Amino acid sequence: MSGTDLLAPCPGDAGPVLGLDIGGTKLAAAVVTADGTAHGLVTTPTPHTGDWRDATACLFDLGHQALRAVGARGIRAVGIACGGPLDGPSGMLMSPPHLPGWTRVPIGPLAAEAFGVPFVLENDATAAAVAEYRFGAGRGTATMLYLTVSTGIGGGAVVGGRLHRGAAGNGGEFGHIIVRRGGRLCACGRRGCVEAYASGSAIAQRAREACGREMTAAGVTAAVAAGDPAAAAVWAETVDLLGAAVADLVNVFEPDLVVLGGGVTRAGAMLLGPVREVVAREAMPPAARAARVEPAALGDRVGVIGAGVIALAPPPTGSSRPGLGSTHTGPPRAASSPPRGELAASSPPRGELAASSPPRGELAASSPPRGEFAASSPPRGELAAGESVEAGTPTGFEAARIEVSAGLEGGLEAALERGLEAGLERGLERGLERGLERGLEGGRGPMAPAMVHWLESHLDEHVAVASALGELTAEIRAAGELICRRLAGGGTVYTLGNGGSAADAQHLTGELVGHFKRERRPLPAVTLSTDPSVLTCVANDFDYADVFARQIEALARPGDVVVAFTTSGRSPNVVSALDTARARGAATVLFAGGAPGAARADRVLLVPSKSTQRVQEMHTLMLHVISEMVDAWAAGEEPGP
Numbered sequence: 001m002s003g004t005d006l007l008a009p010c011p012g013d014a015g016p017v018l019g020l021d022i023g024g025t026k027l028a029a030a031v032v033t034a035d036g037t038a039h040g041l042v043t044t045p046t047p048h049t050g051d052w053r054d055a056t057a058c059l060f061d062l063g064h065q066a067l068r069a070v071g072a073r074g075i076r077a078v079g080i081a082c083g084g085p086l087d088g089p090s091g092m093l094m095s096p097p098h099l100p101g102w103t104r105v106p107i108g109p110l111a112a113e114a115f116g117v118p119f120v121l122e123n124d125a126t127a128a129a130v131a132e133y134r135f136g137a138g139r140g141t142a143t144m145l146y147l148t149v150s151t152g153i154g155g156g157a158v159v160g161g162r163l164h165r166g167a168a169g170n171g172g173e174f175g176h177i178i179v180r181r182g183g184r185l186c187a188c189g190r191r192g193c194v195e196a197y198a199s200g201s202a203i204a205q206r207a208r209e210a211c212g213r214e215m216t217a218a219g220v221t222a223a224v225a226a227g228d229p230a231a232a233a234v235w236a237e238t239v240d241l242l243g244a245a246v247a248d249l250v251n252v253f254e255p256d257l258v259v260l261g262g263g264v265t266r267a268g269a270m271l272l273g274p275v276r277e278v279v280a281r282e283a284m285p286p287a288a289r290a291a292r293v294e295p296a297a298l299g300d301r302v303g304v305i306g307a308g309v310i311a312l313a314p315p316p317t318g319s320s321r322p323g324l325g326s327t328h329t330g331p332p333r334a335a336s337s338p339p340r341g342e343l344a345a346s347s348p349p350r351g352e353l354a355a356s357s358p359p360r361g362e363l364a365a366s367s368p369p370r371g372e373f374a375a376s377s378p379p380r381g382e383l384a385a386g387e388s389v390e391a392g393t394p395t396g397f398e399a400a401r402i403e404v405s406a407g408l409e410g411g412l413e414a415a416l417e418r419g420l421e422a423g424l425e426r427g428l429e430r431g432l433e434r435g436l437e438r439g440l441e442g443g444r445g446p447m448a449p450a451m452v453h454w455l456e457s458h459l460d461e462h463v464a465v466a467s468a469l470g471e472l473t474a475e476i477r478a479a480g481e482l483i484c485r486r487l488a489g490g491g492t493v494y495t496l497g498n499g500g501s502a503a504d505a506q507h508l509t510g511e512l513v514g515h516f517k518r519e520r521r522p523l524p525a526v527t528l529s530t531d532p533s534v535l536t537c538v539a540n541d542f543d544y545a546d547v548f549a550r551q552i553e554a555l556a557r558p559g560d561v562v563v564a565f566t567t568s569g570r571s572p573n574v575v576s577a578l579d580t581a582r583a584r585g586a587a588t589v590l591f592a593g594g595a596p597g598a599a600r601a602d603r604v605l606l607v608p609s610k611s612t613q614r615v616q617e618m619h620t621l622m623l624h625v626i627s628e629m630v631d632a633w634a635a636g637e638e639p640g641p
């Protein structure tokens with residue numbers, strides 16, 4: 001995945017970098033020099049406000065604090081270490097289980113912008129493994145495994161002097177070795193992983209169950225020391241199962257050294273002793289003899305040093321180094337250059353930085369293809385090579401728009417093929433992500449970096465909202481069934497809305513009167529008029545809030561169904577229309593967004609977003625899902641509701 005050798009020594013006079021470590025419990029920042037030393041280390045608890053922007057703002061503030069603390073000037077790069085899954089080249093965090101709400105966070109580009117230097121993003125355990133191998137307990141070894149036993153359990157492996165990363169860079173998930181088949185549920189979705197027993201959060205959870213009170217992992221070890229038998233039983237199981245996982249790893253890799261780091265290892269001998277015993281007893285004798293089990297020599301600093309060390313590694317010549325050639329590389333900023341200090345002497349002057357970071361205009365030409373996306377997008381590759389684009393080949397926003405539409409369509413199909421409930425969330429997410437990725441790919445080239453960035457954040461938000469729609473599947477299905485039932489009974493569908501929602505109302509009518517995908521008979525559907533003559537007549541003689549209610553009164557009968565769209569859930573003319581529909585015995589369906597508003601209906605599809613744009617996009621998505629259901633029923637593929 002990377003052309004960079006993270007284990008290669010870097011020149012002793014290479015300038016410092018900034019390391020940012022994102023944990024589920026704490027954030028840390030430090031300036032890291034070429035000798036693997038962390039300067040100006042600052043930490044703070046990770047804010048869990050539900051909005052990742054709060055945490056990234058806090059993280060970047062820490063970074064600036066660290067820079068000020070050491071007077072560092074002209075850092076070369078910013079290294080970011082975080083739990084996966086992540087995409088290093090694009091600097092994107094996918095949705096790490098220890099960071100709820102962090103869905104597709106472009107942390108690399110954001111950090112590049114905040115500090116005005118290139119970014120490198122790496123899995124935190126891999127980064128810590130590199131740090132221990134180069135500057136800690138692993139110095140001089142050939143095969144070294146690193147396990148971080150923290151909020152979760154992660155790992156990294158150096159095998160025969162080479163960093164093992166796996167096909168897509170996410171290898172080394174040692175926390176998900178199963179130590180008890182069918183055992184406790186793990187955050188990864190499987191049962192019996194070692195993480196579900198020996199991570200800090202799992203220890204706390206098990207202690208709560210066994211001891212009947214709230215305890216942290218550190219509290220458990222304190223209780224064991226104080227002679228608490230229930231805590232002792234929890235701890236004995238913890239170290240036994242952790243030992244079993246390490247013994248498996250020793251059998252598989254036959255390493256010189258297994259390094260244990262992370263907060264839980266602060267238990268010291270209480271943890272190391274039993275783990276060593278299990279390994280000695282259970283691993284194959286030659287491997288068991290070869291492998292030492294040691295604590296991380298870099299201690300609590302291993303995370304942030306790891307984050308720095310990945311950014312220290314020199315890019316290979318003719319570099320295709322992740323992040324470094326990216327269009328996300330922000331311009332140098334005055335704000336990231338605090339006053340001169342000790343470290344200033346060893347940092348390269350700005351001129352050198354500029355030489356290795358071409359100005360924005362040239363970046364498109366010199367930036368490397370982005371891994372697999374590039375391989376599937378030849379036009380982008382051609383652009384990157386600086387060749388001209390064929391006439392008629394869509395570029396920039398147009399390509400992005402086409403690909404995002406195709407992604408959405410693919411997501412919908414996948415959802416429908418696999419059944420609505422099971423498939424919707426996954427299918428949509430996958431489809432949207434593909435759309436996002438291809439869209440971004442198409443968006444490179446002639447598009448200005450700021451525009452790419454804007455598109456990214458827009459689409460990230462879109463994907464996050466679409467993913468959250470999974471919770472609405474039951475309600476979407478119920479709404480679709482209600483419409484099918486009423487149509488089957490001879491009812492008519494009336495749709496209504498204001499502005500963009502009026503367009504959604506027309507859209508649904510179009511799908512019903514025409515057809516969605518299949519050939520079938522036309523179905524009775526009417527969109528209430530928003531023609532100026534009707535509006536001025538009703539609003540003038542009665543009230544604007546009566547514009548739709550008056551039409552409903554004229555048209556709707558028991559057995560019909562009224563479908564209303566309002567992004568706020570509060571539009572007075574929509575509220576009154578639904579009230580009138582119910583009074584006339586018609587069924588009602590409401591497409592809304594944000595918090596529940598004044599509008600009432602039999603079925604409410606409430607998009608969990610406060611953004612009008614996102615709500616309208618999701619309304620389109622949901623009306624397509626319903627159109628698909630109606631299509632399948634009307635074409636005779638599905639039995640009548």
Ligand SMILES: [Zn+2]
Pocket residue numbers: 175176186187188189190193195196
């Ligand atoms: Zn697991």
